[in-house]
Structure formats: structure tokens, C-alpha cells
Amino acid sequence: MIATDLQASESPVSEAQVDASTAWIVVTPEKPRWRDVPHGKALGVRHVRQLATAVNEAWATDLPNRRSTRAVHLPLAAPSTPFELLGAARRAVELALENNPKELLVSLHGCGRQLAADACEALAAAALARSVAMPVAKRAPPPPSKLGRVRFAGPGAAIDGPRVRAEAEGNGFARQLAALPPNELTPGAYRERVATLAVDRGLRYDFHDIAALKRRGAGAFLAVVQGSTAKDAGIVHLGYRPPGARRDVPRVALVGKGLCYDTGGVNVKTARHMFGMHQDMTGSAVALGTLLALQALKVPFAVDAWLALAANHIGPDAYQPNDIVRAADGTSIEVVHTDAEGRMVLADTLLLATAGKPALAIDYATLTGACIYSLGKSYSAVFTNRPALVPLLTAAGQASGERVWPFPFDADYDKALESQVADIRQCALDGEADHILAARFLSRFVQNDTPWVHLDLAAANRKGGLAHIATDETGFGVRYTLQLLLDSKVLAHLG
Ligand SMILES: [Zn+2]
Numbered sequence: 001m002i003a004t005d006l007q008a009s010e011s012p013v014s015e016a017q018v019d020a021s022t023a024w025i026v027v028t029p030e031k032p033r034w035r036d037v038p039h040g041k042a043l044g045v046r047h048v049r050q051l052a053t054a055v056n057e058a059w060a061t062d063l064p065n066r067r068s069t070r071a072v073h074l075p076l077a078a079p080s081t082p083f084e085l086l087g088a089a090r091r092a093v094e095l096a097l098e099n100n101p102k103e104l105l106v107s108l109h110g111c112g113r114q115l116a117a118d119a120c121e122a123l124a125a126a127a128l129a130r131s132v133a134m135p136v137a138k139r140a141p142p143p144p145s146k147l148g149r150v151r152f153a154g155p156g157a158a159i160d161g162p163r164v165r166a167e168a169e170g171n172g173f174a175r176q177l178a179a180l181p182p183n184e185l186t187p188g189a190y191r192e193r194v195a196t197l198a199v200d201r202g203l204r205y206d207f208h209d210i211a212a213l214k215r216r217g218a219g220a221f222l223a224v225v226q227g228s229t230a231k232d233a234g235i236v237h238l239g240y241r242p243p244g245a246r247r248d249v250p251r252v253a254l255v256g257k258g259l260c261y262d263t264g265g266v267n268v269k270t271a272r273h274m275f276g277m278h279q280d281m282t283g284s285a286v287a288l289g290t291l292l293a294l295q296a297l298k299v300p301f302a303v304d305a306w307l308a309l310a311a312n313h314i315g316p317d318a319y320q321p322n323d324i325v326r327a328a329d330g331t332s333i334e335v336v337h338t339d340a341e342g343r344m345v346l347a348d349t350l351l352l353a354t355a356g357k358p359a360l361a362i363d364y365a366t367l368t369g370a371c372i373y374s375l376g377k378s379y380s381a382v383f384t385n386r387p388a389l390v391p392l393l394t395a396a397g398q399a400s401g402e403r404v405w406p407f408p409f410d411a412d413y414d415k416a417l418e419s420q421v422a423d424i425r426q427c428a429l430d431g432e433a434d435h436i437l438a439a440r441f442l443s444r445f446v447q448n449d450t451p452w453v454h455l456d457l458a459a460a461n462r463k464g465g466l467a468h469i470a471t472d473e474t475g476f477g478v479r480y481t482l483q484l485l486l487d488s489k490v491l492a493h494l495g
Contacts, residue, residue, distance in 0.1 A: 001169065002128050002131055002132070002165055002168055002169055002172070003148060004127065004128055004131055004145075004147050004148060004149065004150060004165075005148060005149045005150070005161075006124055006149075006150050006152075006159045006161040006164060006165070007149065007150070007151045007152065007159070007161075008120060008151075008152040008153075008157040008158050008159040009151070009152070009153050009157060010153075010154065010155055010156070010157055011153060011154075012107070012109075012153065012154050012155070013038060013105065013107035013153040013154060014038060015038035015039065017038075017105065017153070018038045018039060018063070018065075018069060018071075018105065018107075019063075019065045019066065019067065019069065020067070021067070021069055021103065021104075021105040022067055022069060022070060022099070022101040022102075022103070023069070023070045023072075023096045023097060023099070023101040023103065023104045023105065024069050024070065024071050024072065024096070024104075024105045024106075024107065025058075025072045025073075025074055025092050025093070025096050025104065025105070025106045025107070025123065026043065026071060026072065026073045026074065026107055026109065027074050027076060027106065027107065027108045027109065027111060027116070027119050027123075027154075028073065028074070028075055028076070028109045028110060028111065029075065029076060029078060029110055029111055029112075029115075030055045030075050030076065030077055030078070031075075032044075032047070032073075032075060032109065032110070033109070033110055034047070036109050036110065037107075037109050038107075039063055039065075039071065042063065042064065043061070043071060043073060046061045047059075047073060055075055055076070055077040056074075056075070056076060056077050056080060056084055056085075056087075056088040057075075057088065057091065058072050058073065058074045058088065058091045058092035058095055059072070059073055059095075060072045060073075060095040060096070060098075061073075070095070070096055070098065070099065070101075072092050072095045072096045074088060074089075074092040074119075076088065076111065076115060076119060078111070078112065078115050079115075080115075080118075081398065081401070082118070082122070082398065082399060082400060082401035083398075083401040083403060083467055085118055085119060085122040085401070086122045086125065086126065086401045086467035086468035087467055087468070088122070089119070089122035089123045089125065089126040089468055090126045090129075090130075090465070090467070090468045090469070090470055092123065092126070093123060093126040093127050093130055094130070094470065097127070097130060097145075097147065100143060100145065100146050100147075101146065101147065102146050102147065102148050102149070103147070103148065103149045103150070103151070104127060104147060104149070104150045104151070105151050105153065106120065106123055106150065106151065106152045106153070106157075107152075107153050107154045108120070108152070108153070108154035108155060108156055108157050109154060110155075111155075111156055112156065113155070113156040114156075115156070116154070116155065116156025116157060116158070117156055117157075117158045120152045120156075120157055120158055120159050121159065121160070121164065122401075122468060123150075123152075124150060124152075124159055124161075124164045125164055125167065125168060125468045125479075126468040127147060127150050128164060128165065128168035128172075129168055129171065129172065129468055129469050129470070130145065130147075130470060131145035131147050131168075132168070132171075132172030132175065132176065133145070133176075134175065134176060134179050134471055134473075135176055135179050135180055137181075162296070162297060163297065163482075163486075165296075166292075166293040166294075166296035166297050166482075167293055167478060167479055167482055169289075169292065169293065169296065170289035170290055170291075170292050170293030170296075170475075170478040170482075171289055171293075171469070171475035171478040171479060172289075172475070173285070173288065173289045173292055174282070174285040174286045174288065174289035174473075174475040174477075174478055175285075175469070175471055175473040175474070175475040177190075177193075177281070177285040177288070177289075178279045178281065178282045178285050178460070178461070178473040178475075179279075179471070179473050180278070181278060182260055182261040182277075182278035182311075185260055185278070185281070186230065186232060186260055186311070187225075187228075187230070187232045187233045187234070187258070187260050187309040187310055187311055188230060188232030190258065190260060190281070190284075190307075190309050191207060191232065191234065191236055191309055194236050194238065194288065194307065195207070197292075198238055201292065201295060203238045203239060203240055203291075203295065204237075204238065204239035204240075204241070205236070205237070205238055205239075206236070206237040206238075206239075207234055207235070207236055207237070208234050208235040208236075208237065208352070209234040210222065210225070210231050210233060210234060212234070213234065213235065213328075213348070216328045216348075216352075217326060217327075217328050217330070218235075218327065218328040218348035218351075218352075219325040219326040219327060219328075219333075219348075220325055220326075220327040220328075220333055220344040220345070220347040220348045221233075221235070221308065221310070221344065221345045221347070221348035221349065222325075223319040223323060223325040223335065223344055224265075224310055224312055224319065224341040224344045224345050225310045225311065225345075226317050226318065226319055227265060227312070227313040227314060227315045227317050227318025227319065228310075228311050228313045228315075229313075229315070232309075233309055233310040233311065234309060234310075235306060235307065235308055235309070235348070235349050235352060236305075236306070236307040236309060237304065237305070237306055237307075237352070238288070238291060238304065238305040238307070239302070239303070239304045239305075240291060240294065240295045240302060240303040240304075241302050242298065242299065242300050242301065242302065243298065245300070245302065249300070249301055249302050250301045250302065250358075250359040250360075250491055251301065251302040251303070251304060251356070251358040251359055252301060252302070252303050252304070252358060252359060252360050252361075252362070252485065252491070253303075253304045253305075253306060253353040253354065253358040253360070253361040253362070253450075254287040254290055254291055254303065254304070254305045254306070254361075254362055254363075254364070254481070255287060255305075255306045255307075255308075255346065255349055255350060255353045255361060255362065255363035255364070256281075256283040256284030256285070256286060256287030256288065256305065256306070256307050256308065256363065256364045256365070257280070257281070257282075257283035257284060257308055257342045257345065257346055257363070257364065257365035257366065257367065258281040258283065258284030258285075258307045258308050258309040258310065258345075259277075259280035259281055259308075259310055259311060259312055259341065259342060259345070259366075260278065260280075260281050260309065260310070260311045261277055261278055261280070261311045261312065261313070262274075262277040262280040262311070262312045262339070262341065262342075263277070263312055263313055263314050264312065264314075264338060264339035265312045265313070265314060265318050265319065265338030265339060265341060266314065266318050266319070266320050266321065266338045267321065267337050267338045267339045268314055269339060273369075276461065279366065279460065279461055279473065280312075280342070280366050281309070282364075282366050282457060282460040282461070282473070283363070283364035283365040283366055283367075283455075283457060283460075283477075284307040284308065284309065284364070285475075286364045286457070286460075286475065286476070286477035286478055287305045287306075287307060287362075287363075287364050287477075288305055288307065289475060289477075289478045290303075290305075290477065290478045290481045290482070291303050291305040293478060293482060294482070294485070297482075297486070299485070299486070301359070301485075301491065304353065304358065306349050306352060306353040307349075308345040308346060308348075308349040310341075310345050312338070312339070312341040318338065319335060319338055320335065320338065321335055321336055321337060321338060322334070322335060323335040324421060324422050325344075327347045327348055327351060327445060328348050328351045328352070329351055329445065329447070331347075331423045331424060331444065331445070332422040332423045332424075333347070333422055333423070333424055333425070333426050334419040334421055334422035334424070334425045334426060335426050336425055336426045336427050336428070336429055337426065337427055337429065340426050340427040340434075340438070342365050342366070342367045342368075342438070343367065343426065343427070343438050343441050343442055344426065346363060346365060346367075346442055346445075347441070347442065347444075347445040348445070349363075350363065350442060350445040350446055350447075350452075351445050351447060354445075354446050354447040354448060354450040354452070355447055355448075357447070357448040357450050358450060359451070359491055359494060360450070360451045360452075360453070360490065360491060360494060361446065361450050361451070361452045361453070362452075362453045362454075362455065362481060362484075363442070363452070363453075363454050363455065364455050364457060364477050365454075365455070365456060365457060366456075366457045366460045366461075367435065367438050367456045367457070368434045368435040368438050368456055369431075369434070370431065370433060370434035370435040370436075370438075371435035371456040371458045372458045374407070374435065374458075375405060375458045375459075376458070377458055377459050377461070377462040377463075377466070378403070378459060378462065378466060379397075379403045379404060379405050379458060379459060380402070380403075380404050380405075380455050380456060380457045380458050380459045380460075380476055380477070380480075381404065381405055381406070381407050381435055381455070381456040381458060382394070382397070382404040382405065382406050382407075382453065382454070382455055382456075383406065383407060383409050383436075383439035383443075383453070383454040383456070384406075384409070384451075384452060384453045384454070385409070385443055385446060385449075385451065385452045386451050386452075386494070387409070389451075389453070389490070389493065389494075390406045392484075392488055392490060392493060393406065393453060393484070393490075394406060395488065396480060396483045396484040396487070396488040396490075397480060399483055399487065399488070400479050400480050400482075400483035400484075400487075401467045401468070401479070402459070402467070402476050402477065402479045402480035402483075404455065404480065407435060407436050407439070408436055409436070409439060409440070409443075411440075413433070413436050413437060413440050414440055416428045416432075416433075416437055417437060417440060417441060424441065424444060426441065427441070435456050438456070439454050439456070442454055451494050453484075455477055455480075457476055457477060459474055459476040460473070460474060460476055460477075461473055461474065462474055
């Protein structure tokens with residue numbers, strides 16, 4: 001839980017307030033009117049000396065007052081994209097919180113109401129993201145954040161504290177899980193954590209273990225996990241129901257790929273591609289983090305999370321290319337490449353998640369290398385079986401700063417998945433446009449024509465972080481989904 005309190009007041013900040021603070025961020029337009037800013041004269045002179053200072057780039061100085069207040073100036077361009085604002089906010093917060101203060105003062109001067117509100121949100125998101133402690137096994141771990149309060153002051157200052165906090169906790173939760181080493185976060189240990197969490201948070205909890213999945217004939221999922229000695233894989237189902245809700249309240253299903261380790265299987269990965277594969281469970285962590293955020297916000301619709309917890313191991317029992325297996329709906333699948341395990345476990349998980357026809361199913365998966373080759377790691381890919389939704393899905397990415405890009409989803413791509421011996425091939429051997437083929441493959445397992453959105457998380461882990469997130473683990477998807485469900489109102493668009 002993040003303890004930092006967020007406050008906003010429209011009254012302008014005084015020089016006495018600044019002098020009582022140890023950390024202060026001054027937000028202004030590109031060309032500040034320094035005479036309206038406390039200590040404006042000193043800041044103005046130093047600003048001119050900052051020859052390298054560019055718009056949206058914060059710079060820092062310590063004020064000549066008793067507390068040597070750390071002052072950070074953030075000159076903002078209008079307009080700036082949400083992505084640009086979040087990145088600028090991250091840098092400003094890094095500079096301001098360098099000495100781990102208990103409080104941060106943010107003052108706004110002449111920004112205009114919209115930019116001021118957006119800047120507050122971005123700075124709060126960046127400050128809370130930074131206060132999430134990441135798991136490390138060092139003898140001397142970095143000191144925990146002391147930040148207890150962030151105060152925004154000045155015309156246009158505004159903050160939706162519960163929303164920012166819920167999002168930061170959901171995102172932070174996903175990042176913390178993703179950072180755990182694979183000998184600690186095994187599928188079994190992951191399931192236990194989630195079971196405990198479900199009790200703590202009052203969520204419905206159900207676990208489909210290997211025996212249960214056998215009874216259902218979930219052969220696609222089971223093929224992947226047959227190489228693991230520990231028989232601890234399975235599908236976790238968590239449920240949130242709004243307090244006092246009617247039975248016919250809309251339901252959203254969040255589906256996540258939770259590969260706690262992906263060696264590639266028999267088609268084993270090389271060192272370069274294997275290192276980091278403990279984070280192949282990030283999709284499930286994002287689904288879980290999103291569920292927690294939506295629960296914290298007491299949203300008026302039901303949310304189910306379906307987490308495919310598994311590992312893709314090598315061993316005498318591991319599944320092999322040319323195996324033919326059957327998913328729970330009877331579809332036979334010709335295995336082509338054992339490293340395409342994500343779509344196998346998700347096939348059966350999607351079948352479960354969409355059996356009751358939710359209003360919308362969203363899946364999150366670090367699914368394909370092809371997606372990263374296509375986009376890099378600053379965007380994730382989005383696919384949907386509702387083409388009319390594409391503009392809304394893309395716009396939600398721009399608006400949230402977690403940007404997504406749509407790829408083709410035409411039926412003629414299915415030609416590459418035709419099998420001589422089974423109903424469908426798992427993937428193509430040459431791997432061309434594999435992110436598109438993976439999406440086409442998954443769509444076969446969405447039941448009842450459920451509206452479905454698939455996120456291939458190219459941006460799940462990016463060296464140096466992304467937008468307001470400073471860690472390599474980005475938690476990408478939590479913020480996007482809140483935007484999609486709460487601001488873009490995707491459920492209303494589905495009718
Ligand atoms: Zn793989």
C-alpha cells in the first residue's frame with residue numbers, strides 16, 4: 001500500500017511555504033513570469049544560466065534559504081502529449097526527491113487549467129510510482145521512500161487522489177511481481193500469494209489445477225506444463241463484484257499470461273533470449289494489478305481475472321513440435337514450436353474466461369518477439385475482434401500515455417495457420433508477422449463472439465523505464481485499462 005497523501009489547493013503558494021519545504025517543484029509554461037513565483041528572481045537568473053534547459057525538461061537548484069530548499073523547475077510546453085508530460089514529470093520528481101524528503105510541494109504558475117490539472121496528475125503518478133519499493137536481495141537495499149505527502153498549490157491545482165493511488169498501487173503491484181526471481185515466484189508460490197491476497201481483499205478465488213484442467217480437456221494448457229516436475233501449474237480465477245450489485249451487472253474478464261519461466265521448451269532459447277524470461281508472467285501481473293485498482297475504486301461493474309500460471313520447461317516429458325493436442329473446446333492444434341507456449345496456455349484460459357460471455361474480455365501477454373521487432377518497447381500492440389473499436393482503443397493509449405498501436409487482423413492471415421493434420425497450426429515455422437498470427441490463433445478460442453481486446457505487451461520491460469515509470473519493469477497496461485474502462489467508457493460503446 002502507498003501511504004503518500006495527495007492534497008490540492010488553488011491558493012497560490014507563498015515564499016514562507018516554500019522556505020518551510022525541503023523539496024519543491026515549480027511548474028510554469030515554457031516562458032515563465034518569474035516575478036509571479038516565490039524566489040522568482042534567484043530562479044530566473046539561474047534559469048538563464050541553464051543553457052541546456054529545454055522545454056519539458058526539469059532542472060534543479062538549491063535555494064539560498066535556511067533549509068536549502070531543493071527547487072526543481074519544470075517548464076511545460078502547451079500542448080504536450082500525456083506521454084510527454086509523464087516523462088517530464090518523472091525527471092522532475094527524480095530531481096526533487098533525490099534526498100528522500102517527507103514532503104513535496106508542487107506549485108503551478110500561469111499554466112492554464114487543463115495543463116495545470118494534467119501536470120498535477122502526471123507528477124502525482126510519477127511520485128507514487130517512485131515510492132514503490134522493488135524487491136532486491138542486496139545486503140544493503142536502497143532506503144524506502146519517506147514521502148508522506150504531496151501538496152499541489154496554485155491556480156488549476158487539482159488531484160483525484162483515490163484514482164492516482166489505485167493506479168499506482170496496481171501498477172506497483174504488477175512491477176513488484178514481475179521483478180521477483182523465478183526460484184521465488186514459481187507457479188505454486190504465485191498461486192499461494194494470490195490466494196492470500198484474495199482473502200485479504202475479499203475477492204472470490206478459484207483455482208483450476210492440473211487435475212481439473214484434465215477433466216475439462218484443456219490439452220493446450222496441459223501440453224505446455226507437462227515438462228515441469230512440479231505439478232503446480234493451473235488457472236487462477238479471481239472475482240470482484242460491486243457491493244450490492246444486481247445479478248445482470250456487466251462483467252469484464254481480464255486474462256493474463258503467467259509464464260513464471262520460459263526456457264522455450266524443446267525449442268530451447270539461446271542465452272540472450274532466455275535471460276529475463278522470469279518476466280514472461282508480466283501479463284498476469286498486469287491483469288491482477290488492474291483488478292486490484294478497479295476494486296479499490298469500487299467500480300460499478302464486475303471484474304474477473306483469469307491467470308494462466310505455468311512454466312515452460314525442458315525435460316523428457318516436455319511437449320514437442322509435431323505433437324497434436326486438443327484444447328478444451330475440442331480444437332486440435334498441431335504444435336510447431338514449443339516456444340510459442342503463451343498462445344497455448346491462453347487458448348484454454350480464454351475458453352474458460354469467455355464461456356459465460358462477459359461484456360468484454362481483455363488479455364495481456366508478453367506474447368511475441370515479432371511485436372517487439374515491429375514496435376520497439378515504447379508501445380504495445382492492440383488487436384480486437386471488434387474493428388469499430390480500434391480508434392477508441394488507440395485514443396485511450398494516447399490519452400493515458402501508455403500507447404498502443406493496432407495491427408492487421410484480417411481473416412486471410414489464417415492461411416498461415418492451416419494444418420494438414422489438425423484443425424489449426426500453433427504458429428508458422430518462419431515466424432513472419434507472428435504477432436498477427438498469434439492474435440488470429442487466440443481469437444479462435446474466444447467463445448460466444450465475446451468482444452475481445454488482446455494486448456501484446458512489447459512495452460512490459462524497457463531498459464530505463466517508460467513514461468513516468470523509472471524501473472525496467474513498466475507495469476504497462478494497468479493505466480491503459482483504467483483509461484479504457486473508466487474514461488473512454490469502452491463498455492458503453494459495446495452497447
Ligand atoms: Zn515462449
